[in-house]
Amino acid sequence: MDERPIIVALDFPDAKEALGLAARLDPKLCRVKVGKELFVAAGPSVVAELGQRGFEVFLDLKFHDIPNTVAGACRAAARLGVWMLNVHASGGVAMMRAAREAVAGAGRPPLVIGVTILTSLADADLAPIGFAGSALENAVRLARLARESGLDGVVCSAQEAPAIRAAAGEGFALVTPGIRLPADAMADQSRTVTPAEAVRLGADYLVIGRPVTRSRDPVAALAAIRASLHERDTA
Numbered sequence: 001m002d003e004r005p006i007i008v009a010l011d012f013p014d015a016k017e018a019l020g021l022a023a024r025l026d027p028k029l030c031r032v033k034v035g036k037e038l039f040v041a042a043g044p045s046v047v048a049e050l051g052q053r054g055f056e057v058f059l060d061l062k063f064h065d066i067p068n069t070v071a072g073a074c075r076a077a078a079r080l081g082v083w084m085l086n087v088h089a090s091g092g093v094a095m096m097r098a099a100r101e102a103v104a105g106a107g108r109p110p111l112v113i114g115v116t117i118l119t120s121l122a123d124a125d126l127a128p129i130g131f132a133g134s135a136l137e138n139a140v141r142l143a144r145l146a147r148e149s150g151l152d153g154v155v156c157s158a159q160e161a162p163a164i165r166a167a168a169g170e171g172f173a174l175v176t177p178g179i180r181l182p183a184d185a186m187a188d189q190s191r192t193v194t195p196a197e198a199v200r201l202g203a204d205y206l207v208i209g210r211p212v213t214r215s216r217d218p219v220a221a222l223a224a225i226r227a228s229l230h231e232r233d234t235a
Helices: 015-022 036-042 044-052 067-079 093-103 123-129 135-148 158-168 195-201 218-234
Strands: 006-009 031-035 057-063 084-088 111-115 153-155 173-176 205-208
Touching (some): 015 036, 031 044, 044 057, 057 067, 093 111, 093 135, 111 135, 111 173, 123 135, 135 153, 158 173, 195 218
Parallel strands (some): 031 057, 153 173, 173 205
């Protein structure tokens, strides 16, 4: 496992709150995620500031458009120096290949990963939006397509990780949101697991937001999660 499997989701409405939380975290112990709300509110400068503070940034903007437009967005993200970015795998092979090729010339190309099925969606939610089959079946199909398109991995529920690993093989990063501690509410997620369960199921990176960011002591919360992963490794 990577020494820093935890990606703390800085899902805040402005840079002040996001950077305030980041100031309490050690970039040697975690990475951070910048999503749509924070990026729209604060712009590229917040990504640059986090990088200057030593954090590797997962830019979670889920690009989904025609290949040329997505390629331009990915190229711009690579210039920001992000560690990882994502695109919707449902955008198709041409779009995913364009994303991969767009960052290839960067001094330090970011990982490009595909979004399969959002963890807020349950099986019953898929048919109305045109997906036949279960969330698992669709996630595996899209993960296989992402691998064939040259992407570095996918975002998926940890519950789907074993099947995706079997379909896509080793060396393909599995990034899992929907991570909750045993006492946490599911909130707007449908397919959730605990950090230790996610790693046991094969996740490489764990995107964790509220269990850390809404904790009274984010530093202690992060340390406890890291310890739970270590306990699993030594059990």
